[in-house]
Amino acid sequence: MLKVQVAAQLEEIADLLEIQSENPFQPRAFRNAARALEGLAEDLEDVLAEGRLRGIPAIGDSIANEISELVTTGGSKRLRELRASVPPGILEMLRVPGLGPKKARALQKELRIESLEALKKACESGAVAQVKGFGEKTQQKILDGIEYLSSVAGRFRVDQALPRALALLDHLRQCPGVTRAELAGSLRRGKEIVKDIDLVAASADPVAVMDHFLRSPDVAGVVAKGETKTSVRLSNGLAADLRVVSRIEFPAALQYFTGSKEHNTQLRGIAKELGLKLNEYALFRGEVALPLRDEASIYEILGLGFIEPELREGLDEIRLGAEGRLPTLLERSDIVGMIHVHTDWSDGAATLEEMVEAARERGYRYIGITDHSQSASYAGGLTPERVRKQHAEIDRLNSKLAGFRIFKGIESDILADGSLDYEDDMLDLFDFVVASVHSSFKMPQEAMTARVIRALQDPRTTILGHPTGRLLLSRDAYAIDMGQVLKAAGELGVAVEINASPYRLDLDWRLGPRAMELGVKTSINPDAHSTDGMDDVIHGVKIARKAGFSREDVVNTLGIEAFAKWIARRKSG
Ligand code: DGT
Ligand code: CA
Ligand code: ZN
Numbered sequence: 040m041l042k043v044q045v046a047a048q049l050e051e052i053a054d055l056l057e058i059q060s061e062n063p064f065q066p067r068a069f070r071n072a073a074r075a076l077e078g079l080a081e082d083l084e085d086v087l088a089e090g091r092l093r094g095i096p097a098i099g100d101s102i103a104n105e106i107s108e109l110v111t112t113g114g115s116k117r118l119r120e121l122r123a124s125v126p127p128g129i130l131e132m133l134r135v136p137g138l139g140p141k142k143a144r145a146l147q148k149e150l151r152i153e154s155l156e157a158l159k160k161a162c163e164s165g166a167v168a169q170v171k172g173f174g175e176k177t178q179q180k181i182l183d184g185i186e187y188l189s190s191v192a193g194r195f196r197v198d199q200a201l202p203r204a205l206a207l208l209d210h211l212r213q214c215p216g217v218t219r220a221e222l223a224g225s226l227r228r229g230k231e232i233v234k235d236i237d238l239v240a241a242s243a244d245p246v247a248v249m250d251h252f253l254r255s256p257d258v259a260g261v262v263a264k265g266e267t268k269t270s271v272r273l274s275n276g277l278a279a280d281l282r283v284v285s286r287i288e289f290p291a292a293l294q295y296f297t298g299s300k301e302h303n304t305q306l307r308g309i310a311k312e313l314g315l316k317l318n319e320y321a322l323f324r325g326e327v328a329l330p331l332r333d334e335a336s337i338y339e340i341l342g343l344g345f346i347e348p349e350l351r352e353g354l355d356e357i358r359l360g361a362e363g364r365l366p367t368l369l370e371r372s373d374i375v376g377m378i379h380v381h382t383d384w385s386d387g388a389a390t391l392e393e394m395v396e397a398a399r400e401r402g403y404r405y406i407g408i409t410d411h412s413q414s415a416s417y418a419g420g421l422t423p424e425r426v427r428k429q430h431a432e433i434d435r436l437n438s439k440l441a442g443f444r445i446f447k448g449i450e451s452d453i454l455a456d457g458s459l460d461y462e463d464d465m466l467d468l469f470d471f472v473v474a475s476v477h478s479s480f481k482m483p484q485e486a487m488t489a490r491v492i493r494a495l496q497d498p499r500t501t502i503l504g505h506p507t508g509r510l511l512l513s514r515d516a517y518a519i520d521m522g523q524v525l526k527a528a529g530e531l532g533v534a535v536e537i538n539a540s541p542y543r544l545d546l547d548w549r550l551g552p553r554a555m556e557l558g559v560k561t562s563i564n565p566d567a568h569s570t571d572g573m574d575d576v577i578h579g580v581k582i583a584r585k586a587g588f589s590r591e592d593v594v595n596t597l598g599i600e601a602f603a604k605w606i607a608r609r610k611s612g
Contacts, residue, residue, distance in 0.1 A: 042076050042083045043202055044257060044274050045109050048118060049073035052105070054133055055121035057140030058147075066140070071097040072106070078571045083110060113256075128154030135184040136513050142177075145170060159185050191512045194232050195277050197578055198541035201226060203273055204236040207255055211281070214251040216244040219289050223296035224280075229349040229581035231511060231544040236279035239293045245283035252281050288320045290331040295319035297334075301353025302346075309341050309357060317341075349584040354552075368584040369563075369593055376595035376602055377573055378407035379450065379473055379504065379536065379564030384429050385410035386418035388569040391432060391445075397570035399443055405599050406443075408433065409450040409473050412460035418477075421449070423465050430468060444599050446470040446606070450504055455479040457493025459500065466499040471606040473536065473564070475504030476517065484518035491519060492527045498609050502562050502594075503528060505538040505545045513542075521550055529557035532609055534594050536564045537586070539579025540572070551586020561586075562594045 053069035056062075075097035079086065086092055087110055092103045108115045132143050132155055146152040149170045150161055158181065161167050168178040204226050211220040217240050221227070224237030242248045249269045253261060262270040262278065269281045284292040295303060296319070310317040314324065321328035322337055331337060335345045343360030347368055350356040359365045377398040381387035387394070391408065398406040410429070411420040421429065426449070433445050447470045451460045459466055459474060466472065474494045482490065494500055506524060507516035528535050535554065538545050546554065546561065554561065563579040565572055583593060590596045594605055 042079060045083065045106060046073040046076045047275060048109055048115070049076070049102075049105070051130075052115075052118055052121060054130065054140050055118075055125050058125050058129055058144050059121070061144075068097075068099065068102060072102045076106070078569065080571075126153040128157070131155050132158055135181060135188055137177075137180050137184055142173075145172060155185065155188075187513070194234055194512060195275075196511050196541050197226070197229075197231055197233065197544075197581075198575075199275065200233050200236055200277055203257055203275070203277065204238070204279070206257060207236065207238060207252075207279060207281075210255045211238065211240055211248070211252060214240075214242070214248050216242040216247050217251075218242060218286055221293055223282075223293060224298060227297050227348045228299065228351055229585050231541070231548075231578075231582065234278075236273075236277060237296050238279065238281045239289070239296050240281060240283045241286045241289040242283055243285065248283045249281070284320070287328070287331075290334045290337060291317070291321045292319050294334050294337050297348050297351060299352050302351040302356070305353055305357045306341065309343070309361070313341065315340075347584065349581060350587065352585070366587050366589050369580060369588050369590050369596070371577060371580045373590045373593065373596040374563055374576055374580065375404045375598065376407065377401070377403045377405070377565065377567075377576075378446075378448070378502070378562050378595050379409050379538070379566050380406055380573070381410055381450070381566070381568045382408060384425065385415070385420060386568060391429070392436065393570060394567070394573075395436060395440075395443075395445055397573055401573060404443060405446060405602060407446040407448040407471060407473075407595075409448040411477075412449050412451040414452045414454065414460050415477055420452075420460075423461065426461075426465065426468065444603075446603070448473060448501075450475055451500075452477050453491060453494040455482075455490065457490040459494060459497055463499070466497075467610075469499070470603070471501035472499050473502045473504040474500045476508055480508060480517045482518070484520060487518055488520040488523050491524055495524070495527050495531050495533045500533055501606050501609065502534045502536050502564070504536055504564070505543050505566070506535055507545050507547070509545050509547075510542050511544065516545075522553065525550065525554050525557050525559050529554075529559045534560040534562045536562050537579045537583050539563055539565045539575045539577075539582070541575060541578045544578060544582050546582075546586070548582045548585035551583075551588060555587065555592060560592055560594050561588060564595075 049069045050073045053066040057066040075095050087107055092098055092106060105115055105117060129143050129147060132138060133140060150166055152158050152161055162178050162182045167173050168175045204222055208220055208222055211217055220240040223239045225233040226236060240248055245266055249264060252269055257273045258271045259274045260272040262272055267283055271279050273279055282292060282296060307317050316323040322331060338345050344363060344365055346356050346360050380394050382389060382391045382394050395406055411418040413420045413422055430447055433447050437445050449469050450473045453474050453476045454460060495503060507519055509516040535546050563576055563583055565575040567573045597605055
């Protein structure tokens with residue numbers, strides 16, 4: 040069983056416990072254990088086999104037993120009992136943004152509400168507002184949440200899908216008859232939200248491959264099983280489709296099932312113009328299938344160079360390909376600086392030293408520490424005094440480090456009037472400033488746009504953080520005119536981050552071409568709140584590639600000295 044699955048089951052136990060009882064300690068212990076598992080770098084099976092589970096600080100004896108039962112049997116007695124004692128509708132209610140187990144328990148107790156439908160009715164009749172601790176505002180929030188839930192139903196963030204997809208792929212590649220297996224669909228294209236997982240495999244024995252696929256540990260149910268296509272449902276509700284084709288058909292099938300549909304339609308048009316025919320099996324001239332070495336051969340034959348999967352959205356990639364003007368996309372290895380990192384000086388989980396060490400281990404050459412600024416009291420924002428202390432600590436560490444540098448940054452709140460969150464002489468102490476909106480989200484668009492642009496005009500602002508404030512599948516962007524913001528950023532020389540957290544992925548890739556046209560640079564920032572959070576950079580790189588960014592467009596590809604010069608340039612100008 041996968042780490043993420045075990046973690047999810049521990050979270051479910053925590054939810055169920057919290058619905059059942061007011062004692063906060065047990066649920067918290069399960070949640071901490073879930074987080075510890077997610078952060079585990081090694082294989083869970085190995086850790087378990089070597090009896091090292093109890094050595095993990097957040098995992099006590101009883102939870103360790105629970106975990107080993109989950110891993111070895113795929114379930115646990117505790118979980119089954121809890122599930123049986125809590126109506127399933129209540130668990131479903133927890134998916135409503137802002138409705139936690141505590142509120143769900145109160146609603147069950149006071150109004151006997153045990154399902155989403157009942158909850159919706161009770162909100163509409165005004166009954167929820169009457170419950171102690173709820174009120175009109177909460178009732179409206181719940182109603183909005185229910186509506187949002189139905190609008191995002193059946194969609195998953197990339198972090199909910201990618202690890203499972205890679206595990207399936209791994210499993211498939213272990214099947215003896217499989218010669219090739221790849222990810223296709225929206226996940227291969229690097230979309231931030233996906234509907235399902237698509238896989239394509241090549242084998243002479245599709246039936247054996249299908250059977251092997253069904254034995255993947257994450258498969259919870261079979262939706263359809265055929266000779267060439269099998270659809271399953273995974274333990275988190277996500278669907279996965281596997282197509283098995285012959286080795287000869289594989290390149291065309293991979294191309295077809297990678298999509299997008301719009302891209303494919305345009306590509307077929309190009310083929311037609313050349314007197315060829317493209318479908319999911321082959322590229323034909325007349326009745327003859329042209330020999331294809333791999334997927335890239337298709338694009339070559341069609342005279343398009345190679346169009347990277349991330350660009351295949353049916354925008355202008357085919358025209359660019361035909362004109363030989365496709366960008367050389369950013370690569371993961373181009374990113375050498377780890378920018379936008381929180382430590383336990385504010386709301387991060389790890390110490391400054393641990394974050395520095397983690398960045399070094401991952402091969403980065405510098406790190407930009409950005410804890411929260413003083414107004415962010417909810418996140419342990421730094422008072423001026425704490426800033427000075429942190430800087431002394433950074434100086435101390437920097438003096439010990441060779442070939443690696445810590446830059447002194449801050450994630451400064453953009454206050455409601457657009458000013459930054461410290462006096463100017465304080466701001467001057469930082470090497471760079473990431474300016475972000477964390478409050479007063481509900482401004483009219485014009486006011487929000489002016490507020491953010493005012494922050495960009497401060498010469499101390501280096502990077503605009505998560506520019507629209509969206510949380511994927513849970514909170515919409517605030518009203519803001521990104522066209523104007525990008526224009527200002529381009530003129531002022533402020534970079535706009537691609538926040539690489541899979542919950543954000545903000546700047547949206549769809550704005551990439553516009554940003555580049557306006558001369559806006561970006562920075563791929565994990566917004567890491569733990570050492571593992573640094574690995575979110577991979578999601579940011581995919582989005583940057585979708586946006587069409589090249590290495591030159593991204594500031595944290597610069598070496599130490601060049602980056603230092605880049606961040607200093609506005610202040611001195
Ligand atoms: P998703 O699943 O909504 O996140 O997005 P996709 O792009 O993965 O869509 P999906 O899973 O329905 O189909 C995978 C690919 O298969 C799609 O990108 C292109 C290809 N495909 C599926 N149906 C059609 C179709 O009706 N026409 C064409 N041209 N291609 C299709
Ligand atoms: Ca798909
Ligand atoms: Zn932030």
